[in-house]
Amino acid sequence: MNINEFKNIFKDCEIEGEKIVVKYDLVKVVEFIKYNYNFDILKDITAVDNQTPGTELIYRLYSTENEENVLISITVGNEAESVSKIFDSAVADEKEIYDLFGVNFIGNDELERLYMPESWHGHPLRKNYKDDDERLRWNE
Amino acid sequence: MNYLYFLYIEFLAKHNIPQLFGDITFYVIPITIIFIALLVVVLGLVLFERKLLGWFTQRKGPNRVGLWGLFQTIADAFKLLCKENITPNGVDKFLFNMAPLLMFTPALVVLCLIPFSAEFTFANFGTNSLIYVILAGLPVLSILIGGWASNNKYSLMGAMRNISQILAYELPIAFSLLGIVVLSSSMNLKEITLAQSSQYGIFGWYWLPCFIGFIIMFVSILAELNRCPFDLPEAESELICGYNTEYSGMRFALFYFGEYTLLFANALFLSVLFFGGYLSPFGKYLSPILFNGTLGNVLIYFEQAFWLVLKSFFVIFVIIWIRAVFPRMAAFDLLKFSWSILLPLSIFNLFLMVIIKFLTGGAYA
Amino acid sequence: MNETNLLKLNLGPQHPSTHGVLRLILELDGEKIVSCKPDVGYLHRGMEKMAEKLRYVQYLPLVDRIDYLAGFFYSELLCRNIEKALEVELSERVKAIRIIMLELNRIASHLLWIGAFLMDLGAVSPFFYAFREREMILKYFEKVTGQRMMNNYFVFGGVRRDIFDTSDIEEFLNILPSKIKDYERIIDRNPIFVQRTSEKGVLEPETALNGAITGVNLRASGINYDLRTKDSLYKGYEFKPVVMNEKDAYARYRARVLELTESAEIIKQALEQLKKYSDLNQTLIKPIGLILPEGEYYSEIEAPRGLASCYIKSKGENKPYRLKWRTGSYYSVNLLRKLLKGAYLNDAIAIAGSLDIILPEVDK
Numbered sequence: 041m042n043i044n045e046f047k048n049i050f051k052d053c054e055i056e057g058e059k060i061v062v063k064y065d066l067v068k069v070v071e072f073i074k075y076n077y078n079f080d081i082l083k084d085i086t087a088v089d090n091q092t093p094g095t096e097l098i099y100r101l102y103s104t105e106n107e108e109n110v111l112i113s114i115t116v117g118n119e120a121e122s123v124s125k126i127f128d129s130a131v132a133d134e135k136e137i138y139d140l141f142g143v144n145f146i147g148n149d150e151l152e153r154l155y156m157p158e159s160w161h162g163h164p165l166r167k168n169y170k171d172d173d174e175r176l177r178w179n180e
Numbered sequence: 181m182n183y184l185y186f187l188y189i190e191f192l193a194k195h196n197i198p199q200l201f202g203d204i205t206f207y208v209i210p211i212t213i214i215f216i217a218l219l220v221v222v223l224g225l226v227l228f229e230r231k232l233l234g235w236f237t238q239r240k241g242p243n244r245v246g247l248w249g250l251f252q253t254i255a256d257a258f259k260l261l262c263k264e265n266i267t268p269n270g271v272d273k274f275l276f277n278m279a280p281l282l283m284f285t286p287a288l289v290v291l292c293l294i295p296f297s298a299e300f301t302f303a304n305f306g307t308n309s310l311i312y313v314i315l316a317g318l319p320v321l322s323i324l325i326g327g328w329a330s331n332n333k334y335s336l337m338g339a340m341r342n343i344s345q346i347l348a349y350e351l352p353i354a355f356s357l358l359g360i361v362v363l364s365s366s367m368n369l370k371e372i373t374l375a376q377s378s379q380y381g382i383f384g385w386y387w388l389p390c391f392i393g394f395i396i397m398f399v400s401i402l403a404e405l406n407r408c409p410f411d412l413p414e415a416e417s418e419l420i421c422g423y424n425t426e427y428s429g430m431r432f433a434l435f436y437f438g439e440y441t442l443l444f445a446n447a448l449f450l451s452v453l454f455f456g457g458y459l460s461p462f463g464k465y466l467s468p469i470l471f472n473g474t475l476g477n478v479l480i481y482f483e484q485a486f487w488l489v490l491k492s493f494f495v496i497f498v499i500i501w502i503r504a505v506f507p508r509m510a511a512f513d514l515l516k517f518s519w520s521i522l523l524p525l526s527i528f529n530l531f532l533m534v535i536i537k538f539l540t541g542g543a544y545a
Numbered sequence: 546m547n548e549t550n551l552l553k554l555n556l557g558p559q560h561p562s563t564h565g566v567l568r569l570i571l572e573l574d575g576e577k578i579v580s581c582k583p584d585v586g587y588l589h590r591g592m593e594k595m596a597e598k599l600r601y602v603q604y605l606p607l608v609d610r611i612d613y614l615a616g617f618f619y620s621e622l623l624c625r626n627i628e629k630a631l632e633v634e635l636s637e638r639v640k641a642i643r644i645i646m647l648e649l650n651r652i653a654s655h656l657l658w659i660g661a662f663l664m665d666l667g668a669v670s671p672f673f674y675a676f677r678e679r680e681m682i683l684k685y686f687e688k689v690t691g692q693r694m695m696n697n698y699f700v701f702g703g704v705r706r707d708i709f710d711t712s713d714i715e716e717f718l719n720i721l722p723s724k725i726k727d728y729e730r731i732i733d734r735n736p737i738f739v740q741r742t743s744e745k746g747v748l749e750p751e752t753a754l755n756g757a758i759t760g761v762n763l764r765a766s767g768i769n770y771d772l773r774t775k776d777s778l779y780k781g782y783e784f785k786p787v788v789m790n791e792k793d794a795y796a797r798y799r800a801r802v803l804e805l806t807e808s809a810e811i812i813k814q815a816l817e818q819l820k821k822y823s824d825l826n827q828t829l830i831k832p833i834g835l836i837l838p839e840g841e842y843y844s845e846i847e848a849p850r851g852l853a854s855c856y857i858k859s860k861g862e863n864k865p866y867r868l869k870w871r872t873g874s875y876y877s878v879n880l881l882r883k884l885l886k887g888a889y890l891n892d893a894i895a896i897a898g899s900l901d902i903i904l905p906e907v908d909k
Contacts (some may be wrong), residue, residue: 057841060819075780080754080755081754081759082757083757083845083852083854083871084757084854084869084871086856086867086871087869088858088866088867088871089867098856104754104768104770107775127755127756127757128752128756128879128883129755129757129876129879129881131755131879132875132876132878132879133880140593153586154585154586155585155586155589155908156586156589157586164594165593165594174866194594219553233669236670237669237670237672237673237674238673238674239673260600333552344826408667409667409737412891503669504669504670505668505670505731506667506668506737507663507666507667507668507735507737507738507741508666508668508737508741509737509740510740510741510889510891510892511576511742511891512889512891513740513741
């Protein structure tokens with residue numbers, strides 16, 4: 041995949057190490073990469089809670105033809121756009137990230153809690169999640 | 181029954197007991213013997229199956245309870261007896277209690293029709309085999325009643341699937357039976373047995389000319405008994421639990437042991453039709469050779485029963501062997517197999533028997 | 546279709562097969578499945594959250610338990626990340642030992658899958674025959690590492706103990722071809738088995754790629770993607786990835802059986818490597834006081850159920866800031882939403898079983 045050609049089309053993305061950092065238009069970037077450069081597997085979506093900037097989502101794409109990986113990173117607050125219409129595996133990934141980090145994905149029809157029960161308060165993998173909060177007991 | 185009857189009356193007359201007593205009690209002794217023997221056989225069958233399945237999979241079967249595991253089934257029955265009889269809410273109480281009885285009783289009744297020896301048939305009328313097929317179909321009713329009365333939609337669905345399976349496999353049994361009837365010119369089970377004695381010994385039995393019928397009836401009996409590879413109703417326990425979900429304790433024991441009694445009865449039926457019933461494979465009976473005089477003549481009858489039971493155990497061994505090896509058939513394939521393959525094949529078998537009878541001019545009569 | 550006539554049926558979470566606590570909420574129209582919703586989370590143990598509070602050496606024994614059938618693979622992932630971060634090279638003998646353990650684990654996992662798949666379909670014997678072979682592998686693990694499963698054998702920079710005696714493995718590799726032939730003889734052309742798995746659960750390559758399916762499930766649909774060909778640990782080993790072109794459950798079964806032979810070939814080559822390099826000389830990373838330099842580290846491996854990967858973000862402390870696992874079964878469960886639509890209820894178990902789902906992997 042030609043990075044320079046990509047940078048010419050999407051001008052406001054930066055390259056940090058191995059990652060392509062995108063600020064807006066995530067869905068357009070992913071769609072472009074999928075259909076123009078034939079990246080057909082979304083290996084996973086990783087979420088990292090850097091507290092002040094927000095939650096960083098890292099999309100890892102792979103192409104079976106050219107055998108290369110590409111990483112796209114975006115930092116979001118509480119909401120993000122969903123890529124579930126482009127890649128079906130994102131449905132499960134986004135469910136997990138919603139459950140554990142509290143990021144609401146707009147456009148994902150099946151968004152609900154995955155690991156925690158439906159009535160759980162709070163999002164466990166956040167850094168400011170209080171484990172010993174009185175409200176968060178099983179027998180509530 | 182005549183010879184033994186006269187022996188018995190003579191014996192009683194020696195001790196000055198009136199003949200009326202002998203008349204009344206003559207049938208009690210054989211019935212008790214058969215009943216006890218049946219219970220022992222069924223208990224032994226359950227253990228036999230578990231041991232065999234263990235040996236097929238390189239394990240020992242149950243071997244802790246009693247020497248060599250012999251008391252395992254008695255322990256199981258005792259455990260089931262001690263369990264609580266739970267009746268769920270909203271069931272139809274009369275039907276709920278009736279269903280296990282309808283499974284167990286026909287199996288016991290049907291044993292009266294099978295000729296255990298030349299003198300030991302209780303019900304020896306002309307259309308023995310047909311009545312057998314009818315009575316052996318009664319457990320269908322128990323499945324339907326059990327599934328309906330359980331007040332559980334999964335039981336009902338499982339019961340209905342079970343019934344469609346059993347109904348589909350009744351017809352090939354009837355047509356195979358007709359093939360045998362053609363060959364032996366009689367519907368009476370005892371006469372079918374006698375018709376199989378010829379100078380060819382083992383090869384005069386009906387499994388050879390009626391081989392297709394034998395295979396068809398064997399497969400259909402597997403389906404009737406809900407055994408592998410047709411045990412979809414029992415084993416779909418993740419999805420639909422089958423008709424005996426809501427049963428516990430003694431009622432479940434009746435279902436369970438009723439299945440094994442039916443297995444024994446059907447194996448006996450198969451042996452009578454195809455393997456020569458109580459005829460000895462050596463042509464002549466062994467008891468008169470081994471024992472002299474009256475004892476030898478009386479022991480013939482027990483020896484005949486022994487041969488019949490031995491043959492039925494061979495059939496049961498093959499049935500258990502099939503269970504150990506085959507996976508389960510899916511529901512629609514079951515029904516397709518029966519209606520589109522087994523039924524035309526059994527009708528073809530009937531024509532074949534007619535042709536054989538015509539060509540051999542009654543040599544197999 | 547009348548909406549009120551749909552029957553809602555629960556498949557699990559308890560069932561007599563060995564998938565684990567998987568719950569599928571099915572909606573049936575007569576006998577056909579109209580929609581399927583998987584409900585996971587019964588086995589969530591908080592592996593990722595725990596990692597943020599434990600030091601790396603404290604976390605290492607827990608990693609075997611992410612997938613109890615393929616514990617070595619996840620151990621290897623964690624060790625690889627740390628070795629990559631601290632730039633430690635493994636010696637040749639250590640590499641050969643690791644490959645032997647990994648491939649033996651793969652064989653054991655596939656054998657158990659064969660037994661469990663057939664038991665789902667109703668045949669009770671192949672389960673015991675597969676376990677008879679698996680018993681030999683587990684006995685060898687006990688001899689080398691001290692435990693049958695969850696071995697905790699790989700450490701940062703090497704392995705805990707050296708292997709001295711490989712006669713058990715050579716004997717096992719000698720018997721394996723005839724046992725595989727036995728399985729093929731009783732299972733492969735059994736008409737009931739063929740009828741229940743042929744043309745059921747057809748997985749098109751586009752659906753598989755879209756759903757991030759990797760591993761045997763993807764290769765049985767025709768796409769040749771095997772991470773072992775690009776893995777630095779497997780450099781110098783010759784083997785062929787198993788690719789099948791019919792995309793149904795039967796192809797997945799055949800692919801796993803053929804993979805057993807391929808793994809046996811790799812182990813044979815690794816045993817020769819062991820003979821060549823007889824000196825262990827591993828440079829163990831000191832686990833107490835281990836501090837990972839700041840940055841992000843990622844490694845991936847071909848586990849029996851698909852691609853498995855580990856992502857560590859460290860801020861220069863002795864505990865990770867974020868640790869994420871990517872497992873293969875997670876996406877197979879997600880695929881069931883599409884794969885079971887339109888299938889008959891009878892086939893649902895065969896299809897779900899053929900994807901080789903293990904719940905602890907899904908619910909980390």
